[in-house]
Amino acid sequence: xxxxxxxxxxxxxxxxxxxxxxxxxxxxxxxxxxxxxxxxxxxxxxxxxxxxxxxxxxxxxxxxxxxxxxxxxxxxxxxxxxxxxxxxxxxxxxxxxxxxxxxxxxxxxxxxxxxxxxxxxxxxxxxxxxxxxxxxxxxxxxxxxxxxxxxxxxxxxxxxxxxxxxxxxxxxxxxxxxxxxxxxxxxxxxxxxxxxxxxxxxxxxxxxxxxxxxxxxxxxxxxxxxxxxxxxxxxxxxxxxxxxxxxxxxxxxxxxxxxxxxxxxxxxxxxxxxxxxxxxxxxxxxxxxxxxxxxxxxxxxxxxxxxxxxxxxxxxxxxxxxxxxxxxxxxxxxxxxxxxxxxxxxxxxxxxxxxxxxxxxxxxxxxxxxxxxxxxxxxxxxxx
Numbered sequence: 505x506x507x508x509x510x511x512x513x514x515x516x517x518x519x520x521x522x523x524x525x526x527x528x529x530x531x532x533x534x535x536x537x538x539x540x541x542x543x544x545x546x547x548x549x550x551x552x553x554x555x556x557x558x559x560x561x562x563x564x565x566x567x568x569x570x571x572x573x574x575x576x577x578x579x580x581x582x583x584x585x586x587x588x589x590x591x592x593x594x595x596x597x598x599x600x601x602x603x604x605x606x607x608x609x610x611x612x613x614x615x616x617x618x619x620x621x622x623x624x625x626x627x628x629x630x631x632x633x634x635x636x637x638x639x640x641x642x643x644x645x646x647x648x649x650x651x652x653x654x655x656x657x658x659x660x661x662x663x664x665x666x667x668x669x670x671x672x673x674x675x676x677x678x679x680x681x682x683x684x685x686x687x688x689x690x691x692x693x694x695x696x697x698x699x700x701x702x703x704x705x706x707x708x709x710x711x712x713x714x715x716x717x718x719x720x721x722x723x724x725x726x727x728x729x730x731x732x733x734x735x736x737x738x739x740x741x742x743x744x745x746x747x748x749x750x751x752x753x754x755x756x757x758x759x760x761x762x763x764x765x766x767x768x769x770x771x772x773x774x775x776x777x778x779x780x781x782x783x784x785x786x787x788x789x790x791x792x793x794x795x796x797x798x799x800x801x802x803x804x805x806x807x808x809x810x811x812x813x814x815x816x817x818x819x820x821x822x823x824x825x826x827x828x829x830x831x832x833x834x835x836x837x838x839x840x841x842x843x844x845x846x847x848x849x850x851x852x853x854x855x856x857x858x859x860x861x862x863x864x865x866x867x868x869x870x871x872x873x874x875x876x877x878x879x880x881x882x883x884x885x886x887x888x
Contacts, residue, residue, distance in 0.1 A: 519568045519669045521660075523575050531562075531569060532581035538564055540592040541585070542675035545601045546655040546668055553744045553751070555604035558655035563672040570668055573608070574658065583611035594679045596620050596634045598699055603706050612707075616699040619675060622682040624843040625691050638674045641681050646670055689838050694871045705866040712738040717810065717863040719757050725765060727806035732764040732798045734807055739794050743787070754787055755779060769795050811860050813851050818887045825886070826850045829879050837875060844872065857884050 522528050535541060542563040547555040560571040560582070573579060585591060586605065593613070595601050597620040605611055623632045628640055635646045653664055660668075686692040716722055716730070716737040725733055737760060744751045755763075759779050763769050769792055774784045813819055827850060834841040848865065849872075855862040857880075 517563075517568055517669070517673055518566075519570065519665065521665070522569050522571045525576050525578050525581075528571060528576055528579065529581045532585050535562070535564060535585045535591065536588060538591055540565070540594060540676065540679070542594045542672040542679070543601070544595060544668070544671040544675070545604050546671075547600070547604045548654070548656050551750065551753075552748050554607045554748055555600065556656060557604050557608045559660075559668055560605075561668050561672045563676060565676055568669045568672055570660075570665060574656070579609060583609060586611045586613045589614045591615060592617055594619060594675050596637065596675060596678075597631075599702050599706070602699075602703050606703070606706050613703055614700075615696065616703060617679060617683075617695055618699045618702075619678050619682060621698050621843075622679075622686060622695045625689075625694060625839065626682055626685045627840045627843075630842050634671065637678055641678045642674060644674065646674075691839065697869055697871050698867065701866040701869045705864075712741040714861070714863065715741050716807075717861065719761055721758070721761050722810040723812040723815075725761070725810070727809055728799070728803070729764050730807045730810065731801060731805060732795045733760060735794050735798045736760050736764060736791060739790075753780075753783065755783055755791065763791070764795065808861055811855075813855065816854065816858060816860065819854065822854050822884060822887055823847070823850055825883050826853065826880055829883050830876065833875055833879060845876070853880055854884070857881075 522531065542561075544561045545555075545557060546559040546561075547557050549555045557573050560573060560579075562569045562571065571579075571582065586593065592615050594617045596618065598616055598618040602613060602616065605613070619634075619637060620632055623637055623640075624630050628637070632640070638644050638646055647667065647670070653667075655664070683692060686695065713734070716734040719733060719737060722730065722733060736755075740751055740754050740760070743754055756779075759774070759777050762777050763773060766773055771784060771788050771792070774788055774791075775781070779788075816822075827845075830845040830850070831841055833839075834844045837844075846867075849867055852862055852865040852868060853876075856868075
């Protein structure tokens with residue numbers, strides 16, 4: 505066990521590095537009685553598909569703990585803490601932390617509060633960084649981020665430990681200020697619902713059937729070629745996970761799009777398109793084989809065309825109309841418009857209304873539907 509005190513702006517906080525399963529279990533037993541914990545993670549994802557989790561930071565309001573997953577094999581006790589609904593887990597910009605924890609251990613998670621989402625709902629701006637939030641809410645200036653540090657290297661330097669500890673040190677005071685504002689407005693539950701939507705999207709990533717809808721420019725493909733794209737993108741998604749490599753290490757989006765449009769795909773064409781030679785050598789023949797198999801499919805298997813949003817009937821007018829509705833609803837409910845909707849969300853609502861296939865939107869969830877759906881549906885009937 506190693507301990508030190510973090511001295512920042514006259515605030516002394518004890519920091520303990522947790523490197524044994526027994527100590528982690530002791531701590532988790534005490535955390536199971538807590539109402540709220542601040543959590544953060546450090547990871548590396550440079551050359552892998554999945555995050556390589558390097559550190560888990562927990563602050564219980566008294567002490568900061570740096571859990572080392574590189575030396576503790578069994579973290580199931582911590583999984584029980586993440587799962588327990590009565591413990592609020594406070595994170596900032598939580599999606600990658602949740603993804604790292606879920607993909608590393610498969611722990612189910614509940615009751616997550618994202619201070620970045622909360623700050624947006626409190627009108628402190630979209631996508632507010634942790635350092636900016638601390639400065640805005642607490643008047644403290646943190647050291648610059650360790651953007652290029654190697655978190656997987658051991659031993660961790662004192663500077664790394666201090667930075668990691670500071671990443672959770674101010675989460676709870678920020679949370680309490682944000683919670684107060686949200687409770688006044690009646691918007692506290694919105695944050696929990698949005699973070700749950702993020703987690704659900706992470707936990708259900710196994711279906712790659714519609715992954716091709718995320719490829720920019722898919723609308724340019726005819727249905728026959730769209731089947732090629734659907735099959736090759738699903739193959740690439742699975743291969744990236746199986747080999748734990750970034751998707752770009754296989755083939756890039758625009759290369760798949762181009763090869764799937766070509767009447768005669770070949771190795772030579774892959775070279776001509778500028779695909780990585782190593783990728784062609786390792787995966788080229790398999791890619792061409794999948795395209796050839798797709799071409800043998802009956803036309804009944806061809807996907808519906810992906811329609812570019814701007815080509816949908818009255819797309820521009822509908823978008824403008826829904827934006828007007830959203831502005832009025834946001835103002836009436838004291839919610840910043842950017843926190844309520846986005847252009848992508850409005851486009852998704854319009855596409856869904858027309859029965860057009862589009863990429864899912866995790867933020868078309870309960871509280872937004874309650875505020876927006878009826879008014880949106882009424883407004884869209886004007887275009888029928």
